[in-house]
Amino acid sequence: MSRGHPVVLSNGSKWPNKTVAKAYFRALRDRWGVGVVIDDPIDHENLCALLERYDEVIATGPSKVGCGIRHFETRENVSHGGLTIGFWVIRTDDSETDFSFMSAVDGQPRNPDAEFVEACREAVYERISEAKREFFRKHADGAGRLACTVTGELVSAAAARVDYIGKSLRDIAWDFRVSEGWGAAVPQGVISPPADAQVSAQFADMDAMIRFRFFHDRNARMRVVSKSALPSRLAATRNMAVETPLMFV
Structure with a gap:
């Protein structure tokens, strides 16, 4: 029996709790080389839905989805003096931004x-x-x-x-x-x-x-x-x- 509330995205993908969902997206991230376009249809679809969740409950200011999504990729980010690997969204107008899959899964707190x-x-x-x-x-x-x-x-x-x-x-x-x-x-x-x-x-x-x-x-x-x-x-x-x-x- 799983603990915690299920995580359900707008495309119907779901996981029994946040821990499992985070593990899924961490594994997704690690499957792709840095800077490589994430072109697997299922991976792309789940990232689109995850970014929608991020926009709904986490993002401040303009949305992360913006004018439309061209693709996702992973990149190295400098954080607190160290390097981490994170997701980046590249939009249809060539603008780009990063987002935290951990925060998107957590979906809390509403701000x-x-x-x-x-x-x-x-x-x-x-x-x-x-x-x-x-x-x-x-x-x-x-x-x-x-x-x-x-x-x-x-x-x-x-x-x-x-x-x-x-x-x-x-x-x-x-x-x-x-x-x-x-x-x-x-x-x-x-x-x-x-x-x-x-x-x-x-x-x-x-x-x-x-x-x-x-x-x-x-x-x-x-x-x-x-x-x-x-x-x-x-x-x-x-x-x-x-x-x-x-x-x-």
């Missing part, structure tokens, strides 16, 4: 930046849901289906979701913070952390929430994708042009 992004997501959830319904109403075929912009498969509204392209929600939230002068920290009272019977952080400052909604609507670019589309396919195509984007009403 104020992550709670702000969570409040932003909550603030636009209904707007995005309404935009999706309207998009299907206008563009679906006679059977109520649309083509996934990544896989091409025809999907119903129930089998589809919307996905950010260009900038992620985290990046839009960060840009909003900067525009408000909150780059260093979100002021007290802007959001409230999860409370009893409340599963996510929410805006406590209603004026700030309204400003964010307008900012989001001006800057968000979204597409309809199948719920089964793999994280790696989504991450690799975040800069693609969308002929008919979702519109906010």
